[in-house]
Amino acid sequence: MDRLGWRVAPRSSALSVLDSTDPSAVLAVARAPEFDGTLVVVCSKSGTTVETLAFYRYLAGRAHPNQFVAITDPGTPLETLARQRGFRAVFPHPVDVGGRYAALTVVGMLPAALIGVNGRELLARALAVDPDAARARGAHLASAARAGRDKLVLRPPPTIARLADWIEQLVAESTGKDGRGVVPVVDDPLPTPGPDSEIVRDFADDPLDLGAEFLTWEYATAELCARLGVNAFDQPDVEEAKALARKELARAPGQQSAPATLTPAELRRAARPRDYFALLAYLPPTPEIAARLQAVRTAWAGALGCATTLGFGPRYLHSTGQLHKGGPNTGLFLVVTADPAEDVEIPEMATTFGRLEAAQARGDIRALLGRARRVAHVHLRRAEDVSGLAAV
Numbered sequence: 001m002d003r004l005g006w007r008v009a010p011r012s013s014a015l016s017v018l019d020s021t022d023p024s025a026v027l028a029v030a031r032a033p034e035f036d037g038t039l040v041v042v043c044s045k046s047g048t049t050v051e052t053l054a055f056y057r058y059l060a061g062r063a064h065p066n067q068f069v070a071i072t073d074p075g076t077p078l079e080t081l082a083r084q085r086g087f088r089a090v091f092p093h094p095v096d097v098g099g100r101y102a103a104l105t106v107v108g109m110l111p112a113a114l115i116g117v118n119g120r121e122l123l124a125r126a127l128a129v130d131p132d133a134a135r136a137r138g139a140h141l142a143s144a145a146r147a148g149r150d151k152l153v154l155r156p157p158p159t160i161a162r163l164a165d166w167i168e169q170l171v172a173e174s175t176g177k178d179g180r181g182v183v184p185v186v187d188d189p190l191p192t193p194g195p196d197s198e199i200v201r202d203f204a205d206d207p208l209d210l211g212a213e214f215l216t217w218e219y220a221t222a223e224l225c226a227r228l229g230v231n232a233f234d235q236p237d238v239e240e241a242k243a244l245a246r247k248e249l250a251r252a253p254g255q256q257s258a259p260a261t262l263t264p265a266e267l268r269r270a271a272r273p274r275d276y277f278a279l280l281a282y283l284p285p286t287p288e289i290a291a292r293l294q295a296v297r298t299a300w301a302g303a304l305g306c307a308t309t310l311g312f313g314p315r316y317l318h319s320t321g322q323l324h325k326g327g328p329n330t331g332l333f334l335v336v337t338a339d340p341a342e343d344v345e346i347p348e349m350a351t352t353f354g355r356l357e358a359a360q361a362r363g364d365i366r367a368l369l370g371r372a373r374r375v376a377h378v379h380l381r382r383a384e385d386v387s388g389l390a391a392v
Contacts, residue, residue, distance in 0.1 A: 013115045019315045021051055021360065023340045023353040024284040030062055039088075039114065040068050043107060045099045047076025050242070051314060054356060057347045060085070071106055098233050099318075100170050103214040118208060126211030134216040138223025141198065145182050145228065149198040150328075151276060151307040153185045156203040160210060163203070167217055168309075169319035174221050174232045176323025182224065183276050183323065183330075185307050189298035196274050197307060237326040237367075241317050245363030249351060256355075258337075258362050258377055259369060264392040267332055267376035268303065275306050275330045278320070282313040282337045282361040283383040292387045293336075299390035304332075314360045321364065325371050333368055336389065337361045338380040 018029050029035065040059060044052040056068070065086040072078040073093045082090045091106045102108065104126060109119055141152065152171060154164040168184040175181040185197070193199060204213060225232035248256065262270065271277075277300050283289050293310055301308040311320055313335075324331055343354035361377075368375045380386060 015111055015115045018055055019051070020285045020312055021054065021314055021353050021357040022282065022284050023342055023344045023357075024286070026055065026058060026344060026353055027342065030059060035062070038063070038067060041071060041111060041114075042068055042078065042082070042087075043071040043093075044076070044078050045073055045093045045102070047072040047078030047081075050246075050356070053078070053081075054346045054349060054353065056081075057349060058344065058353075061347055069110075071110065100173055101218055101233075103166065104211055108214075122208050122211040125209055126215045129212050129215045129219070131219050134219030135223040137216070138220035138225075139227060141182065141220065141224045142227035144198040145224075148196055148274070150181070150274075151183045151185055151193065151197040153188050153193045153197045153199045153307075155188075155199060155201045157205040159205045160203065160207055160213070163210065163213055166214070170217055170221050171224070172320040172323040172327075173235050173238070173318075174225050175228060175230060176320075176325075176327035177230050177234070177236060178326065179328055180228050180230055181323045181327030182228075183307060183309065183327070184320075185276075185309060187294065187310070189294065189301050189308065194305065194307065235322045237371075238318065238322050240325065240370075241321055241360075241364045241367040243363075244366045245360045248359035248362045248366075249356060256358070256362070258379065259366055261335075261365060261369070261375045261377040264334060264376045264378060264389065267334060267374060268300075268392065270374045271304050271306065271332055272330075275304070275332055277301065277304055277306055277308045277332045278324065278334070279308065279310045280313055280316060280333060280335045280364070281311070281386070282335070282357050283386065284341075285312045285315075289383055289386065292384070296386060296390045300334075300392075306332075313364065314357070317360065317364060324373065325367055329371070329373065331373060333373055333375045334389070335361060335365055335375065335377045336380065336386055337377070338383040338385070341382075 042052060042056050066088045068087045069089040070078055070082040070087055071091045071093050073095050079090055091110060094105050097105055113119055154167055156163050164186040168186050171182055171184045222232045279293060279297050281293050297308050297310050337358060340354040343352045345352050365375055365377055
């Protein structure tokens, strides 16, 4: 995946990731008290990722060029832009490494160095990984999936809890194609997962072992894909949603309407055995909204008795979006959008973050419908009203 943007505050050694086009998320970065002392790492392997470029164009008017560095493949439009605009540095992304497999390249190691991680130790532990043991894990997961346990419930320890988000993308985007795939489940609200679940609890608990976890899961995922008969290193269905979002964005304001979908009640009645429910939220990615969404997810999990996932858009488009469209037709998709509390113009792009976010939601809905997926869409006046969906 092309990372949508890294933000580092050097004095506090804090790192945060901007991966939402919701206007509130962008404004939170630009209005942060420490923004003047922030180094912005603009990362896109292709150098054309619309979110990344939109973030840069907005922040460029509020920061000095030496506050920006870029990570991108050599020769991309982002490299050209970075050199023209006087970025502090441009770091080459390894051409032969796909985005979701790039955690131990400059993509992950530069931010790690900036926040003071002992990179040498992290890489040394990664080099100690036994490839055969890692591949054996992938073989086991493939056997489980073929036996009907294709929901991968991830339960890492609290010290590295968010590793599950990274594994979610790696497994979903790598396996979800040709009607096959494994559905990663992060922060599962069900205390006892169903019979179609494979639970993984075997994780290191030392953050310096993250490099070893990354490499282990990369080997395991490649083996899993080989045994499922899919290509671990492509993502053919991701571009479709991007193209449809661009078409939506090009429409005149009066022509921008969401396609017809099921109602939430109809979506609920459409559930079948071994389905999973995916809550896809184009809402502010704040802790408060995340908690409300998790409560909605918990209610649907209890009502349907199936595995559930939760993703913020457009982040999930670069992650589980491939599985949604290319994987098995076992998903129930509830897309939630809302009017932005405050919108923001994107310089040089003749649009706003609110319109971009809405176009991405509509584009993905059209892509899902085009694959005969079961989709419901709810548009709210306020993001906080999402709690009402728990009663459906």
